[in-house]
Amino acid sequence: MAPNTTPPAGELRPGDRVTFDVDAVGAGGVGVGRVDGLTVLVPRALPGERVEVAIVRRRRAYAQGRVLTVVRSVPLRGVPPCPHFDLCNGCDWQHADAAAQLTFKRQVAEDQLRRIGRLTPPPEWRIAPAAQTLHYRDRVEFSFLATGAGTRPAFHAFAAEGAKDDDDESVEVPSPASLTPITDCKLVPPGHMRAALALAGWLDRALPRRGRGAKPPVYRLTVQGDAPQPAPGVPSEGGGGISLLLHAADADVARQLQRLGEALAAHLRGAAPAVRHVAVEFRQQRGRRRARSVILLGEATIGKQVGGRHWRVPPGAFFQVHASMAGQLLEAVLAEARGDTPRPDGDAGDAPDSSHAPRAPQALDLFCGVGFITLPLAQAGYDVLGVDVAEEAVLAAGDNARRWGLPQARFAAAHLGRPGALRRLLRDEPPPALIVVDPPRQGLPRELTTQLLSLDAPRLLYVSCDGGTFARDAARLAPRYRLTALRGFDMFPQTHHLELLGRFTRLPG
Ligand SMILES: C[S@@+](CC[C@H](N)C(=O)[O-])C[C@H]1O[C@@H](n2cnc3c(N)ncnc32)[C@H](O)[C@@H]1O
Numbered sequence: 001m002a003p004n005t006t007p008p009a010g011e012l013r014p015g016d017r018v019t020f021d022v023d024a025v026g027a028g029g030v031g032v033g034r035v036d037g038l039t040v041l042v043p044r045a046l047p048g049e050r051v052e053v054a055i056v057r058r059r060r061a062y063a064q065g066r067v068l069t070v071v072r073s074v075p076l077r078g079v080p081p082c083p084h085f086d087l088c089n090g091c092d093w094q095h096a097d098a099a100a101q102l103t104f105k106r107q108v109a110e111d112q113l114r115r116i117g118r119l120t121p122p123p124e125w126r127i128a129p130a131a132q133t134l135h136y137r138d139r140v141e142f143s144f145l146a147t148g149a150g151t152r153p154a155f156h157a158f159a160a161e162g163a164k165d166d167d168d169e170s171v172e173v174p175s176p177a178s179l180t181p182i183t184d185c186k187l188v189p190p191g192h193m194r195a196a197l198a199l200a201g202w203l204d205r206a207l208p209r210r211g212r213g214a215k216p217p218v219y220r221l222t223v224q225g226d227a228p229q230p231a232p233g234v235p236s237e238g239g240g241g242i243s244l245l246l247h248a249a250d251a252d253v254a255r256q257l258q259r260l261g262e263a264l265a266a267h268l269r270g271a272a273p274a275v276r277h278v279a280v281e282f283r284q285q286r287g288r289r290r291a292r293s294v295i296l297l298g299e300a301t302i303g304k305q306v307g308g309r310h311w312r313v314p315p316g317a318f319f320q321v322h323a324s325m326a327g328q329l330l331e332a333v334l335a336e337a338r339g340d341t342p343r344p345d346g347d348a349g350d351a352p353d354s355s356h357a358p359r360a361p362q363a364l365d366l367f368c369g370v371g372f373i374t375l376p377l378a379q380a381g382y383d384v385l386g387v388d389v390a391e392e393a394v395l396a397a398g399d400n401a402r403r404w405g406l407p408q409a410r411f412a413a414a415h416l417g418r419p420g421a422l423r424r425l426l427r428d429e430p431p432p433a434l435i436v437v438d439p440p441r442q443g444l445p446r447e448l449t450t451q452l453l454s455l456d457a458p459r460l461l462y463v464s465c466d467g468g469t470f471a472r473d474a475a476r477l478a479p480r481y482r483l484t485a486l487r488g489f490d491m492f493p494q495t496h497h498l499e500l501l502g503r504f505t506r507l508p509g
Pocket of ligand 1: 372415439
């Protein structure tokens with residue numbers, strides 16, 4: 001191994017250049033190396049490579065760098081299929097082959113479990129690869145950027161020191177400097193991209209430009225699939241329409257868009273014939289949390305289909321973005337819930353058995369969204385209470401339960417981070433045999449973890465999109481639960497993200 005170049009680690013400052021070997025991948029997908037004992041994190045550098053790096057940020061315990069030159073490459077490095085990869089922050093590993101990406105994800109998840117959770121991965125630990133690694137993403141959010149050639153759809157720009165506004169959900173309108181214009185995206189279906197480009201061109205012509213520094217009239221666009229309800233007896237998977245949700249700067253812009261609605265719909269359908277739903281979301285007054293929406297084309301809700309099941313969803317609500325991997329995740333949750341999976345202690349689980357049980361076992365689905373997991377759990381024989389903070393998602397979940405004919409699936413809106421919120425909801429409920437949690441990437445609020453421990457359910461299934469907070473929460477659950485199985489689902493190929501499903505089994509006693 002070639003020696004690292006200096007300056008010595010203690011003196012490393014932004015602007016310094018160092019050359020060293022990349023040893024591993026770290027959280028966020030960065031390459032990790034050491035310079036005289038100091039950890040240096042370098043986005044897009046791959047393990048095994050030797051890189052010349054400019055230091056861009058110095059923290060007490062580590063430095064961040066930007067690759068200047070790959071001095072020695074590795075065979076797993078390839079040519080990224082996307083022309084925007086070098087400037088766009090949407091993907092981390094388009095330049096690494098698919099098998100290597102899975103190896104990296106496994107290593108990072110194991111490292112987080114060990115380091116943050118002080119746990120060893122359970123013997124039952126595997127990752128399901130994605131059959132489709134490009135154009136798999138059913139939902140995408142674009143910003144808009146004014147360029148010399150007109151308004152363009154845009155994503156967060158790649159920045160070696162970390163994208164400035166990325167990951168900060170309170171930033172509604174990213175600064176133009178943090179964006180890069182996009183004409184193609186290899187993660188989404190081509191029709192989604194065509195629709196976004198068509199909208200950008202139309203906005204330039206139809207809406208007056210605002211002054212410099214003003215919020216653009218339409219500052220964000222959500223494009224996603226709108227799957228038709230399958231006709232009885234007709235197999236239907238995908239092949240659906242496209243939905244556009246325009247986020248308008250204010251009520252005036254929303255009114256203008258409403259007036260121009262027919263022209264806009266005709267223009268969009270000319271460019272992307274699959275467009276069958278267009279809505280505008282806006283806030284009545286500045287700073288108001290709750291958004292209002294008007295429908296310009298199609299119905300109030302859109303269709304989502306996973307594994308032959310069909311949900312109706314408000315266009316602003318959360319829904320899994322990779323249908324085939326979401327189907328695998330759901331089947332794995334159901335297998336756990338039915339007790340299909342072997343248990344180390346020989347316990348067959350608490351699967352519902354209607355022939356013996358006087359009443360169905362109780363399940364809780366926390367962070368339930370529109371009932372993606374709740375409704376199939378109810379179909380599997382559980383009496384399920386789903387809880388989510390998003391009221392429109394909870395209302396849609398209730399509508400879906402009625403459409404599916406499942407009175408045993410009930411829903412409540414609550415902020416699960418508030419002290420005592422879950423306890424109040426469960427006052428008149430029997431103790432749950434099963435708890436499913438699927439929080440956002442911040443993981444479980446601490447107070448909720450304490451409440452979950454006191455419920456003392458025999459099994460807890462934890463669906464996570466963030467290995468770091470999953471590991472932290474696994475450690476917090478450790479006084480009462482053992483992590484007995486861990487599955488990964490490659491929901492987000494080309495990025496460092498990995499979906500996890502952990503089975504936590506109550507300790508004896
Ligand atoms: C990762 S999504 C999972 C949704 C659902 N399980 C699914 O698979 O479609 C996380 C959900 O948590 C909800 N959520 C976020 N913070 C919450 C909180 N403090 N209390 C309750 N729900 C919350 C969001 O509205 C979102 O629906």
